[in-house]
Amino acid sequence: MTGPAPAFTAFALPGIPLIQPGDDLPTIILAALAAAGFTLRDGDVLVIASKIVSKAEGRFVPLETVQPGEAAQAVAAVTGKDPRVVELVLRESRSISRQARHVLVTEHRLGFVSANAGIDASNVDGGSSVLLLPENPDASAQHLRTALHQRTGATVAIVISDTHGRPFRLGNVGVAIGVAGMLALTDLRGQPDLFGKKLEITMQGYADLVASAAHLLCGEADEGRPVILIRGLPYPAGEGRAADLNRDPKLDLYR
Amino acid sequence: MTGPAPAFTAFALPGIPLIQPGDDLPTIILAALAAAGFTLRDGDVLVIASKIVSKAEGRFVPLETVQPGEAAQAVAAVTGKDPRVVELVLRESRSISRQARHVLVTEHRLGFVSANAGIDASNVDGGSSVLLLPENPDASAQHLRTALHQRTGATVAIVISDTHGRPFRLGNVGVAIGVAGMLALTDLRGQPDLFGKKLEITMQGYADLVASAAHLLCGEADEGRPVILIRGLPYPAGEGRAADLNRDPKLDLYR
Numbered sequence: 342m343t344g345p346a347p348a349f350t351a352f353a354l355p356g357i358p359l360i361q362p363g364d365d366l367p368t369i370i371l372a373a374l375a376a377a378g379f380t381l382r383d384g385d386v387l388v389i390a391s392k393i394v395s396k397a398e399g400r401f402v403p404l405e406t407v408q409p410g411e412a413a414q415a416v417a418a419v420t421g422k423d424p425r426v427v428e429l430v431l432r433e434s435r436s437i438s439r440q441a442r443h444v445l446v447t448e449h450r451l452g453f454v455s456a457n458a459g460i461d462a463s464n465v466d467g468g469s470s471v472l473l474l475p476e477n478p479d480a481s482a483q484h485l486r487t488a489l490h491q492r493t494g495a496t497v498a499i500v501i502s503d504t505h506g507r508p509f510r511l512g513n514v515g516v517a518i519g520v521a522g523m524l525a526l527t528d529l530r531g532q533p534d535l536f537g538k539k540l541e542i543t544m545q546g547y548a549d550l551v552a553s554a555a556h557l558l559c560g561e562a563d564e565g566r567p568v569i570l571i572r573g574l575p576y577p578a579g580e581g582r583a584a585d586l587n588r589d590p591k592l593d594l595y596r
Numbered sequence: 597m598t599g600p601a602p603a604f605t606a607f608a609l610p611g612i613p614l615i616q617p618g619d620d621l622p623t624i625i626l627a628a629l630a631a632a633g634f635t636l637r638d639g640d641v642l643v644i645a646s647k648i649v650s651k652a653e654g655r656f657v658p659l660e661t662v663q664p665g666e667a668a669q670a671v672a673a674v675t676g677k678d679p680r681v682v683e684l685v686l687r688e689s690r691s692i693s694r695q696a697r698h699v700l701v702t703e704h705r706l707g708f709v710s711a712n713a714g715i716d717a718s719n720v721d722g723g724s725s726v727l728l729l730p731e732n733p734d735a736s737a738q739h740l741r742t743a744l745h746q747r748t749g750a751t752v753a754i755v756i757s758d759t760h761g762r763p764f765r766l767g768n769v770g771v772a773i774g775v776a777g778m779l780a781l782t783d784l785r786g787q788p789d790l791f792g793k794k795l796e797i798t799m800q801g802y803a804d805l806v807a808s809a810a811h812l813l814c815g816e817a818d819e820g821r822p823v824i825l826i827r828g829l830p831y832p833a834g835e836g837r838a839a840d841l842n843r844d845p846k847l848d849l850y851r
Contacts, residue, residue: 346632347608347813347821352601377601439849446849454764508763508850509709510771511843512781512801514808526767545811546767553769554809556800557829558602566602574812588766594694594701595763595850 478519733774
């Protein structure tokens, strides 16, 4: 063990405006970085709340345009949720995992398991529209990474984060639903431990750790800190995808 | 949104020696801080890998002293695990959650759900002993916090972290199994969102976010970085306990 302490710093960028459909996120993020005195560097990580990606992509759905089908009506009766919201949840999902009063957990079309398919009725526009997750968050992350590289020359990693609850434990945590420029899952198989024995299979949900670190600063309520810059992190560069973090349902003892 | 960007820095303290039973962790941590040029400050957070707490507390069990009972023999037959290790897992657990080939998930006596009751056979002493989790990690965290305050005058928060897998998602993440000086669970109920509507029930697993942020630096293999200093984090001070993060089994749809 030599040299300085490995370290990273996470900064919540101030001054990100409310995002509107069609807004160019690279422009907005670069302006916020400049206003805070930062110049993007190779090796920086930007963690972006999925909500602003969705807004920029125009993923709003006015509820008055949604006709709930029979399946949605049935699920709404069980859960007590708005049938139009349930209709959208089902359209965004492959299957229902659990339903109960006030609870609707599904396997999202993107492969993860979450409440309400990530559909957000808060912080939107007063409740007449809801906001779906980005169409393809891994692609959105890659697009953002490429645009930032083209404009600044810096090679960075992007994590698009969402907030998930979880079985067994109370409290939401950050998860990665889009990744670019970073391995999402770090495979430690076969690395020796301190005594030289082989480790058993050990993988770190690295991009989820990054999302959770960012959530320490971004808050969930009226704090409006949707972009976190992480500098100095010795992250595993590579072509990861958030989908790498999804467990195969056939290998999951809790489905 | 005014003022500088909210930010925190996480440092992996170099030079933590291999911990032996009876070692005084406050002395060792203060020496490592001093060697790295840090003086503990009010508001610092120290994230400590549970493994070194267990070692200092002498939680080793030589496997040759363990007589597996009938229940352990039966579970060992299903899982293919060492019956002596299974015996220790069952002694440390309230109940079995799932068992399958190579998999044994239990509800730990401390209330969380995890693989193998957190019993560690790596990084121990070549395999003849295993290491149990600390007897009472919340109490260990409080003890460490008090000792550090007595010796330095600084009021800090302590998180004792462990590594958990999870349903649905691949890759381990950090979780808090001991907490002192910080709310483990942050309740955002009723805080307004950006448009002033009431949020639905929203709680953050704050101490778990802290543990995951620290895991970005501590690694799991031969890196030997069991103590992470987090400075600048605007954490919720208070009398939290890791047990606050355990979901009541009766309210868990995935038990």
